[in-house]
Amino acid sequence: MTTKKPALPALPTAKEFCLTVPLYEKFGYDNEADNGFFALEQFEETLDMHCPECGQHSVFLPRKNNYSTNSHYTNYIFSLLFRCSRNASHQALFIFRAHRGVIQKIGQIPALADLAMPDMKKYRPVLGEERFKELSRAIGLTTHGVGVGAFVYLRRIFESLIEEARVRAAKEPSWDEQAYVAGRMADRIVMLERFLPPFLVENRALYSVLSVGVHTLSEEECLAAFPAVRLAIELILDGLLEERERQTKLRSAAQSIAALKGSGGKADA
Numbered sequence: 001m002t003t004k005k006p007a008l009p010a011l012p013t014a015k016e017f018c019l020t021v022p023l024y025e026k027f028g029y030d031n032e033a034d035n036g037f038f039a040l041e042q043f044e045e046t047l048d049m050h051c052p053e054c055g056q057h058s059v060f061l062p063r064k065n066n067y068s069t070n071s072h073y074t075n076y077i078f079s080l081l082f083r084c085s086r087n088a089s090h091q092a093l094f095i096f097r098a099h100r101g102v103i104q105k106i107g108q109i110p111a112l113a114d115l116a117m118p119d120m121k122k123y124r125p126v127l128g129e130e131r132f133k134e135l136s137r138a139i140g141l142t143t144h145g146v147g148v149g150a151f152v153y154l155r156r157i158f159e160s161l162i163e164e165a166r167v168r169a170a171k172e173p174s175w176d177e178q179a180y181v182a183g184r185m186a187d188r189i190v191m192l193e194r195f196l197p198p199f200l201v202e203n204r205a206l207y208s209v210l211s212v213g214v215h216t217l218s219e220e221e222c223l224a225a226f227p228a229v230r231l232a233i234e235l236i237l238d239g240l241l242e243e244r245e246r247q248t249k250l251r252s253a254a255q256s257i258a259a260l261k262g263s264g265g266k267a268d269a
């Protein structure tokens, strides 16, 4: 009896597999030389990632990759080891298992969430504590392959940022609240055009998934939508951060000018 196996996604690049793919996600391979399996197993390039021990971004150099020439077909375990270019004792290790045509990443250090979160820390001041915690949870969950849960958190953050833009837009005399309430997410994004990053407006079709009830989405659909929603959130936050920096600069400029005038006044007296 032959049962047809469901098709598995093709292997991601070695860099993606190490740095963005959650543990235990399944990919298909076969024993042909040109299907990405060997490119992963014998990967000898650098990895550009956050080093938790340095506390900053670093380039990791390939060290000793552990693979064998034995059968690749059943229970074949191999690993990729890297060291931080700043300090050789800072290591990164990724462990893979190939078994009957399925390859999975079964372990890694540093953890995916530790690689993903540091880049997010800069958003803490504009997000506020509560939303920052939700963002951490969302990223933590997706690094464990939990799609729906991660998506719910991300969606809440996205919607609250859209709501902030609505509050600003609603101050304009031409604002049409009824049309906004009746609109789907893509329509709302268009109405908030002046208050949102251009990328979001141009790619608003990506966000139609946000008008769909979470209960009707599958784990896979949520995981697939995650990067686009996360990117949108980051772009909105980048804009807010820029605005905040601009305001800080303006305030300190105003203070210096006031101080200058003050000391000028004294000199004249």
Ligand SMILES: [Zn+2]
Residues within 6 Å of the ligand: 051, 052, 053, 054, 055, 058, 084, 085, 086, 087, 090
């Ligand atoms: Zn380091």
